[in-house]
Amino acid sequence: MSAPEPIIDHGHGDSRLLVRSPYTTSFAHMGEVYVYHDLYGYILKMSPDLLAFLDEFKAPIRPDEVCRKHANSFEEQTPESFVGIFLQFGCLIKPDHDQVNDLWEMIPVRGRWNVWQREKDGGLTFYCAWGDNPLTKLTLTPDEARVWWSIDGEKTLRAIQFDEQVPPEVVLGVVKKLGHHSVQALKLSALGLRFYKKRPQMKPQYLTSTMPYRPYVPGADGVLGELPKALEDYFSPEGYYRGEIEDADQQFDHEETTLAHLFRIPHPALGGRTYGQAVIDALMKKERVPDGELKVLEIGGGLGFMAKAVVEALVAAGRKVTYHIMELSPVLAAAQRERTAGLPVTVHMGDVLKDAFPDTGYDLVLANEMIGDLMAVKLDHARFGLGQGEEVDDAKFQAGLAASGLAGELVKKYTVPIGDAPDPFYLNIGAWQLAERLFGVMKPGATAWITEYGELGKWPVLSTHLDHPELSIHFGHLTVVARELGFETDYDFVMDLIDMRRDLEGLQTTRSYFRALTALLAERGITLEKVGYTREMFVELLGDKVQPGEIGEIAFDRIEDRLMGLVPHEFKAILLKKPVTVEA
Numbered sequence: 001m002s003a004p005e006p007i008i009d010h011g012h013g014d015s016r017l018l019v020r021s022p023y024t025t026s027f028a029h030m031g032e033v034y035v036y037h038d039l040y041g042y043i044l045k046m047s048p049d050l051l052a053f054l055d056e057f058k059a060p061i062r063p064d065e066v067c068r069k070h071a072n073s074f075e076e077q078t079p080e081s082f083v084g085i086f087l088q089f090g091c092l093i094k095p096d097h098d099q100v101n102d103l104w105e106m107i108p109v110r111g112r113w114n115v116w117q118r119e120k121d122g123g124l125t126f127y128c129a130w131g132d133n134p135l136t137k138l139t140l141t142p143d144e145a146r147v148w149w150s151i152d153g154e155k156t157l158r159a160i161q162f163d164e165q166v167p168p169e170v171v172l173g174v175v176k177k178l179g180h181h182s183v184q185a186l187k188l189s190a191l192g193l194r195f196y197k198k199r200p201q202m203k204p205q206y207l208t209s210t211m212p213y214r215p216y217v218p219g220a221d222g223v224l225g226e227l228p229k230a231l232e233d234y235f236s237p238e239g240y241y242r243g244e245i246e247d248a249d250q251q252f253d254h255e256e257t258t259l260a261h262l263f264r265i266p267h268p269a270l271g272g273r274t275y276g277q278a279v280i281d282a283l284m285k286k287e288r289v290p291d292g293e294l295k296v297l298e299i300g301g302g303l304g305f306m307a308k309a310v311v312e313a314l315v316a317a318g319r320k321v322t323y324h325i326m327e328l329s330p331v332l333a334a335a336q337r338e339r340t341a342g343l344p345v346t347v348h349m350g351d352v353l354k355d356a357f358p359d360t361g362y363d364l365v366l367a368n369e370m371i372g373d374l375m376a377v378k379l380d381h382a383r384f385g386l387g388q389g390e391e392v393d394d395a396k397f398q399a400g401l402a403a404s405g406l407a408g409e410l411v412k413k414y415t416v417p418i419g420d421a422p423d424p425f426y427l428n429i430g431a432w433q434l435a436e437r438l439f440g441v442m443k444p445g446a447t448a449w450i451t452e453y454g455e456l457g458k459w460p461v462l463s464t465h466l467d468h469p470e471l472s473i474h475f476g477h478l479t480v481v482a483r484e485l486g487f488e489t490d491y492d493f494v495m496d497l498i499d500m501r502r503d504l505e506g507l508q509t510t511r512s513y514f515r516a517l518t519a520l521l522a523e524r525g526i527t528l529e530k531v532g533y534t535r536e537m538f539v540e541l542l543g544d545k546v547q548p549g550e551i552g553e554i555a556f557d558r559i560e561d562r563l564m565g566l567v568p569h570e571f572k573a574i575l576l577k578k579p580v581t582v583e584a
């Protein structure tokens with residue numbers, strides 16, 4: 001009998017050994033883990049068990065030993081196939097091999113969302129604030145900056161070194177500095193960007209993606225450390241609003257910006273009006289604001305800007321107003337009280353789906369960009385016998401509804417069509433319940449203004465870029481429920497209802513970019529706010545404190561497509577009108 005072969009060999013003499021690249025870092029967000037490659041910029045999303053598999057290679061080890069141990073770890077794929085993928089993406093390498101020496105034929109490509117300023121000596125300082133990580137600054141020497149300016153998305157590193165006549169270690173130093181996950185200003189591509197001009201769908205995603213999540217270090221001995229909360233644990237997110245908001249302004253400037261927040265100041269795209277004023281104009285134009293005294297209910301009032309603007313617009317139009325806000329977050333409720341002090345506004349703490357409304361007989365209800373925060377459920381085809389053939393087995397479908405609790409009850413009660421659902425699928429049942437509850441407290445003839453990110457015929461999509469998950473709204477479903485309840489419904493683009501000028505150009509940001517640019521400008525005494533800057537507003541903000549070309553990269557786009565981090569054309573409104581004569 002021969003002696004067992006050693007599993008781990010620290011002698012590095014065995015050519016069969018592989019090790020995890022020291023240039024890889026792990027990140028986690030909402031139950032998902034990612035590996036970022038600090039030289040190439042690759043971003044690999046994977047399950048925690050696959051990361052644990054990669055982590056088996058913390059010290060040099062023979063891959064066949066690891067594969068044997070994990071022979072049954074992955075359902076459909078073999079562990080060997082994952083070794084192949086990790087080799088391909090430079091996550092596994094031979095021990096003592098420095099990958100930086102492999103890069104000369106790669107083409108450096110600039111990452112997105114860089115913030116930098118030119119230094120007087122010809123150097124360049126990058127400002128980086130990915131996700132919640134603290135701001136870091138990184139300065140390139142004048143020689144290194146020449147390498148940066150030479151990057152055109154077509155030339156290899158070798159060609160750049162030849163063109164700029166800088167020592168090789170300067171070029172490699174730039175890749176190490178700018179490719180690092182704390183900076184993410186540079187990615188390496190096998191092909192020049194020209195190749196993708198006519199084939200954008202072939203462009204690898206990592207070239208334009210960024211990694212804003214928190215680093216994640218698995219525990220000792222390959223045991224995974226505590227993962228950030230999985231997605232399912234967030235449903236419903238109302239727990240988030242009740243407890244987790246600590247700083248009200250921070251919430252809207254960084255965590256979650258709304259159109260109402262970007263347009264809280266008089267804005268050129270609204271002809272000098274604020275969002276709240278524009279909403280009232282839209283409702284008046286549609287004759288949805290009855291004459292005489294008005295009782296208004298706002299649900300989820302954010303920082304109170306909308307309440308203030310709406311009350312002031314109504315008073316200016318000669319109306320007497322009583323305005324109630326129903327708010328779940330104590331921190332936001334306090335901000336609303338402060339902002340509306342002296343106005344006829346009362347803030348009531350409560351959960352709009354569970355607690356009693358402050359009153360009844362409302363003439364107007366406003367629920368602006370809040371229904372995406374209400375409860376949703378995730379369901380799948382199997383429980384309804386969907387997607388298995390042409391015909392749905394009605395008995396199985398009904399049994400599925402009966403086993404789906406409140407969601408099943410509501411689908412049945414309102415005949416919500418779910419036959420074309422993807423698998424799995426989400427139902428915005430909190431929004432449906434809100435419509436149910438509102439019907440009881442609205443006066444006949446009253447209107448509810450409900451806006452959110454979503455579409456009439458598109459199934460809810462989960463966005464995970466925030467610090468809590470949010471779903472888009474299937475407005476078609478909400479329309480079905482609302483009509484069944486007896487409401488008349490109108491559906492439209494928010495930007496059309498508020499008469500937003502679509503063609504102006506607005507500043508483009510992401511959350512991380514906004515933080516970095518805010519820090520850079522603050523050093524020059526400029527306060528960047530989370531408002532929808534047009535090109536002119538931004539130029540005015542900089543004044544003479546920044547010379548043209550001194551800072552970058554500042555990008556503008558048509559505001560209907562992108563404004564700060566939002567895509568205005570994705571926001572829709574459904575207006576629910578309670579008929580004057582309600583059928584018995």
Ligand SMILES: C[S@@+](CC[C@H](N)C(=O)[O-])C[C@H]1O[C@@H](n2cnc3c(N)ncnc32)[C@H](O)[C@@H]1O
Pocket residue numbers: 238241256258259260261299300301302303306326327328329332350351352353367368369370373374
């Ligand atoms: C995304 S913010 C929108 C704020 C504001 N309407 C705007 O458009 O800027 C969502 C608001 O709804 C509130 N909210 C979330 N769930 C709620 C619930 N179940 N009941 C009452 N308010 C809720 C939040 O606290 C917050 O004020």
